[in-house]
Amino acid sequence: MSDRTVLHIEDNEYNRKIVRQLLSRTTYRLLEAADGEEGLAVAKRELPDLILMDVQLPKLSGLDATRLLRADPRTANIPLVVVTSFALSGDDRKAMDAGASAYLAKPYSPRDLMALIHRFLPEN
Amino acid sequence: MALINSPLGAPVRAFARIRASVHVKLLAGFLLITFLVIALTVVSLRTVAETAREATLLDQAHERVVWSRQIEHALAMQMHFTSMTLLSQGEEPVSLILRENNRFNDTLARLETAAPAEERTLIQAIRGAQDDAMATVADIANAVRDKKLAEALTALRTRQEPIYQKIETLVGSLVSAEESRMAKLRQSLAATRRQSMRLMTGFAVASVVLALVGGFIISWSFILPVRAAHGFLSDVAAGRFGGTVVVPNRDEFGALAEHMTWMSRELHRLDDEQRVAAATLRGLNDRLALASRAKSEFLANMSHELRTPLNAILGFTEILLDELYGEVPANLREPLVDIQTNGRHLLRLINDVLDLSKIEAGRLELGLGEYSVQEIVEVVHASLRSLAIEKGLAFSVRVAPGIPAAWGDGRRLTQCLLNLAGNALKFTRQGRVDIDVSHADGWLTFKVADTGIGIPKEEVENIFAEFRQVDTTITREYGGTGLGLSITKRLVEMHGGRIGVESELGRGSTFFFTVPLHADGGPA
Numbered sequence: 001m002s003d004r005t006v007l008h009i010e011d012n013e014y015n016r017k018i019v020r021q022l023l024s025r026t027t028y029r030l031l032e033a034a035d036g037e038e039g040l041a042v043a044k045r046e047l048p049d050l051i052l053m054d055v056q057l058p059k060l061s062g063l064d065a066t067r068l069l070r071a072d073p074r075t076a077n078i079p080l081v082v083v084t085s086f087a088l089s090g091d092d093r094k095a096m097d098a099g100a101s102a103y104l105a106k107p108y109s110p111r112d113l114m115a116l117i118h119r120f121l122p123e124n
Numbered sequence: 125m126a127l128i129n130s131p132l133g134a135p136v137r138a139f140a141r142i143r144a145s146v147h148v149k150l151l152a153g154f155l156l157i158t159f160l161v162i163a164l165t166v167v168s169l170r171t172v173a174e175t176a177r178e179a180t181l182l183d184q185a186h187e188r189v190v191w192s193r194q195i196e197h198a199l200a201m202q203m204h205f206t207s208m209t210l211l212s213q214g215e216e217p218v219s220l221i222l223r224e225n226n227r228f229n230d231t232l233a234r235l236e237t238a239a240p241a242e243e244r245t246l247i248q249a250i251r252g253a254q255d256d257a258m259a260t261v262a263d264i265a266n267a268v269r270d271k272k273l274a275e276a277l278t279a280l281r282t283r284q285e286p287i288y289q290k291i292e293t294l295v296g297s298l299v300s301a302e303e304s305r306m307a308k309l310r311q312s313l314a315a316t317r318r319q320s321m322r323l324m325t326g327f328a329v330a331s332v333v334l335a336l337v338g339g340f341i342i343s344w345s346f347i348l349p350v351r352a353a354h355g356f357l358s359d360v361a362a363g364r365f366g367g368t369v370v371v372p373n374r375d376e377f378g379a380l381a382e383h384m385t386w387m388s389r390e391l392h393r394l395d396d397e398q399r400v401a402a403a404t405l406r407g408l409n410d411r412l413a414l415a416s417r418a419k420s421e422f423l424a425n426m427s428h429e430l431r432t433p434l435n436a437i438l439g440f441t442e443i444l445l446d447e448l449y450g451e452v453p454a455n456l457r458e459p460l461v462d463i464q465t466n467g468r469h470l471l472r473l474i475n476d477v478l479d480l481s482k483i484e485a486g487r488l489e490l491g492l493g494e495y496s497v498q499e500i501v502e503v504v505h506a507s508l509r510s511l512a513i514e515k516g517l518a519f520s521v522r523v524a525p526g527i528p529a530a531w532g533d534g535r536r537l538t539q540c541l542l543n544l545a546g547n548a549l550k551f552t553r554q555g556r557v558d559i560d561v562s563h564a565d566g567w568l569t570f571k572v573a574d575t576g577i578g579i580p581k582e583e584v585e586n587i588f589a590e591f592r593q594v595d596t597t598i599t600r601e602y603g604g605t606g607l608g609l610s611i612t613k614r615l616v617e618m619h620g621g622r623i624g625v626e627s628e629l630g631r632g633s634t635f636f637f638t639v640p641l642h643a644d645g646g647p648a
Contacts, residue, residue, distance in 0.1 A: 012433075012434035014433070107431055110448075
């Protein structure tokens with residue numbers, strides 16, 4: 001079986017870079033998208049094994065993208081972690097209501113993110 | 125009020141318009157009544173005096189009639205005794221005649237004194253006749269003594285009897301004159317009585333009517349303005365300012381009405397001013413609320429924008445330290461940890477500022493739910509244990525046994541206890557920090573006691589205000605945002621509880637907060 005695929009949807013280049021660096025030493029294959037619409041398209045095309053979704057995204061918000069993914073039977077069951085912004089009250093609840101499998105508050109510790117990825121997607 | 129619309133209303137208004145003080149008007153009313161009483165008294169007295177005078181006259185006339193009757197009687201006795209003289213031929217009857225004559229003369233003298241002028245001639249005629257009679261009696265007496273009986277009898281018959289008859293006639297006309305006078309006097313007296321009765325009745329009726337009308341006019345001239353003022357004051361009390369009190373009075377009531385009108389206008393003016401001011405303030409308040417909301421939104425957005433690069437800074441630092449980029453040279457490890465420490469501090473600042481702005485904007489909502497006190501204390505203990513060990517401080521927690529599951533925002537209460545315990549550890553150089561949670565009467569008390577630097581008395585009141593630390597140098601020495609206590613206080617109050625502190629400078633502080641076991645909105 002080929003390597004597990006992780007799709008990271010995040011508009012900030014530096015934050016994408018961190019995840020890229022984190023996963024560079026693992027066997028995961030990393031896909032990236034810089035806005036909600038692109039993320040949705042990549043997810044439907046590639047059907048990744050795990051999605052990391054930022055809340056605040058250009059074009060299509062992370063929560064709306066999550067809802068659309070959950071509405072599609074092909075992507076409905078893909079584990080999806082929403083990276084919430086602690087700044088906006090109730091983000092965590094909104095994320096779970098939209099259909100997230102888990103949420104992670106920003107700023108997150110890369111170690112915590114790694115642990116979460118391992119939880120949903122054990123490495124081969 | 126119907127009376128005032130009757131023709132009597134005009135004199136009432138006319139009286140009210142008289143330019144005189146209430147004092148003078150009342151005095152005039154009393155004087156009018158006093159005058160009426162005096163006049164009535166004078167009339168009565170005069171009537172009484174007139175009646176008394178006529179009664180006296182009547183009495184006198186009556187007395188004169190009595191005297192006239194006595195004279196008649198004396199005359200009859202004289203005749204009787206003269207006859208006796210003839211019969212007895214002695215001296216004894218003569219002395220009796222003289223006695224009767226004296227009585228006759230005495231009575232006649234009294235009568236003459238009391239009689240009116242027109243009767244004097246009649247009385248004098250009687251006296252003359254009596255003198256003749258006495259002379260004849262003397263002749264008769266002498267004749268009897270000389271035993272000339274026939275002569276005496278002749279004298280008696282021819283001289284004495286006609287004289288007596290004449291006297292009798294004269295006295296009779298005197299009596300009838302007096303009697304007719306008495307009849308006239310009686311008539312006059314009765315007329316006087318009738319007249320005085322009419323006069324007094326008329327006077328009494330006039331007085332009563334005058335007093336009633338005067339009283340009515342005076343009292344209504346005072347009642348009218350009082351009623352007008354009453355209606356006006358009801359308007360003022362109901363908030364209808366700017367009206368006028370219209371009264372015809374030109375006395376104190378008139379002056380009072382003018383003052384009230386003036387007061388009403390002033391009230392109206394002040395009311396208008398106050399309304400304008402209130403409207404201005406409302407507008408200002410709306411703008412302030414808008415500005416405050418804009419500030420909160422700005423802070424929320426800013427906070428998010430700050431968080432994204434901070435995530436990158438902390439993230440890169442962590443993966444650098446985790447050597448994901450390869451081995452970290454020993455001399456770079458310390459500055460990397462410094463970056464991490466300061467980054468985390470910046471994050472706390474951002475979080476605190478955001479929390480406070482949300483609380484102030486009323487946009488922070490408690491996530492109410494069931495929580496475990498034990499769990500809160502354990503989380504706080506676990507978070508701070510390493511700091512306590514690092515500073516060499518004893519750090520103990522104690523939760524009273526048997527506290528049931530509580531209702532409230534467990535995450536926020538954890539934040540509160542974490543703030544207090546974090547402060548305690550921060551401001552304590554040696555000794556211990558103890559957390560104690562107890563439960564009584566449906567209230568939970570969280571207590572954090574330390575053996576730290578303590579708080580001066582004058583600072584205790586300010587300790588919960590924003591950005592307050594006992595000394596700004598402390599912020600640099602001990603770190604912290606200066607917002608923790610303020611946020612904790614607000615969160616505790618949102619739970620319906622209160623926060624407090626007991627402290628002794630140099631000995632330590634005990635911070636505590638109480639919250640209901642079941643905070644508002646939770647099941648009873």
